[in-house]
Amino acid sequence: MQDAEVVVKGEIHSSKGDLDEEREILLNGVDHLILEGTESHDVDYTVSQQWFRLLAFLTQYLFFKPIELDNSVLEDIALAQDATINKTRASNLSVLENSNTIYQIIAFVGFAGMILGSGFLAYQGRNFVGICVFVLGFLLPVLMLRVHESNHNSGNRNEKMASMIVDAASKGGRVVAIMGGSHVEPVCDALPEQIEVEKKSPAYSAVSVASAKDLAYPLLVFISVLIVVYSIWESIAGYGLGMLFSFV
Numbered sequence: 001m002q003d004a005e006v007v008v009k010g011e012i013h014s015s016k017g018d019l020d021e022e023r024e025i026l027l028n029g030v031d032h033l034i035l036e037g038t039e040s041h042d043v044d045y046t047v048s049q050q051w052f053r054l055l056a057f058l059t060q061y062l063f064f065k066p067i068e069l070d071n072s073v074l075e076d077i078a079l080a081q082d083a084t085i086n087k088t089r090a091s092n093l094s095v096l097e098n099s100n101t102i103y104q105i106i107a108f109v110g111f112a113g114m115i116l117g118s119g120f121l122a123y124q125g126r127n128f129v130g131i132c133v134f135v136l137g138f139l140l141p142v143l144m145l146r147v148h149e150s151n152h153n154s155g156n157r158n159e160k161m162a163s164m165i166v167d168a169a170s171k172g173g174r175v176v177a178i179m180g181g182s183h184v185e186p187v188c189d190a191l192p193e194q195i196e197v198e199k200k201s202p203a204y205s206a207v208s209v210a211s212a213k214d215l216a217y218p219l220l221v222f223i224s225v226l227i228v229v230y231s232i233w234e235s236i237a238g239y240g241l242g243m244l245f246s247f248v
Contacts, residue, residue, distance in 0.1 A: 004169035008188055009200045010181035013068040014214050017203030022178055025200070026077040031173025033078040033085045034164050035071065036180060043091040055111050056092040058138040062229060066221040074178070084168070088161050088179070095142065098149045098157070107141035114140075119237030122230075131230050150183065158183055162190035169195055181206075 007025060011018035026033070045053045078085050089095070096104060114137030121130030150157040161179060165187070168175045179187065181202040188197050204210045 004172050004195070005174045005198070006165060006169055006191075006195055007174070007176045007198045007200065008165070008184055009176065009178045010184040010202050011178060012181060012202050012204075012206050012211060012214075013064075014218060015203055015211065016069065016214050017210060019069050019071060019073075021200070021203055022071070022074055023077065025176055026074060026081075029174050030078050030081055030083045030176045032168035032171065032175045033074065033083050034161070034168060034175070034177040034179075035074065035085065035087050036161070036178065036183070037071075037087045038089045038092055038094075039087040040091050043093050045093065049093065049096065051108055051111065052093070052096045055107075055138055055142055056095075058229075059142045060092070062226055063139060063222060066225065067215070067218045071178075086164055086168070088157065088164065095145050095149055098155075099145050100148065100152065103145060103148045107145050110144075111137055111141040113137075118230075119233060120241065122234035123238050123241045127230075127234070130234070131226070134230055134233065135226065150186075158186040159190050161187045165191060166195065 009018075009022055009025060011022065075085055096107075099107075114133050118130045118134035118137060121127075121133060146157075161177065161183065165175060165177050168177075177187070184199060184201070188199060191197060
């Protein structure tokens with residue numbers, strides 16, 4: 001293995017403080033940048049995977065896109081230095097494909113059950129409970145799959161990220177890997193002992209005033225978009241259930 005400097009930076013994905021630190025790290029030099037994220041959103045879903053396509057769309061555009069900061073500036077800095085850039089997932093579908101079948105079934109049942117249940121609650125006029133069930137319906141299944149993907153016994157997400165770091169370090173130069181704070185320790189534990197790592201924690205805790213300030217506006221956007229989407233779903237569910245019950 002060639003001489004390599006490896007920096008593993010943990011972050012809170014909504015943290016402006018972390019993004020500022022990451023800029024500084026990259027401006028000090030980078031040859032290989034590894035980012036937690038998705039290489040491509042252009043993927044072919046099979047018929048049996050269409051439910052996950054809808055789930056991934058709802059989760060991405062209702063929750064993650066408003067909440068998570070755009071880190072494209074990091075890629076720009078890396079490209080300006082002719083660095084290689086790798087993402088930790090080939091596509092959103094990787095989350096499903098890398099999960100055990102039983103977890104896929106639980107995620108599907110939970111997603112379908114809670115989304116349909118929220119429609120029934122909307123039809124009954126119980127909108128507050130309905131919108132809560134709607135949010136849980138698209139958040140809990142994908143979060144469960146992500147946690148399982150990161151922590152199952154063999155070939156999990158943490159091990160794959162460690163493998164990407166090893167591959168980059170074997171080429172020499174400065175390797176910077178940026179990931180969620182919860183991944184830092186398991187990823188570093190999976191690295192071989194001969195790789196010396198400079199670990200950097202998130203700029204501040206997820207439960208801090210600074211973090212709350214970072215989340216204030218994104219949460220407002222999330223709630224606004226959610227109300228619009230739920231109102232559309234309420235109308236569709238109300239019409240559909242009204243038609244169904246008219247024949248009963």
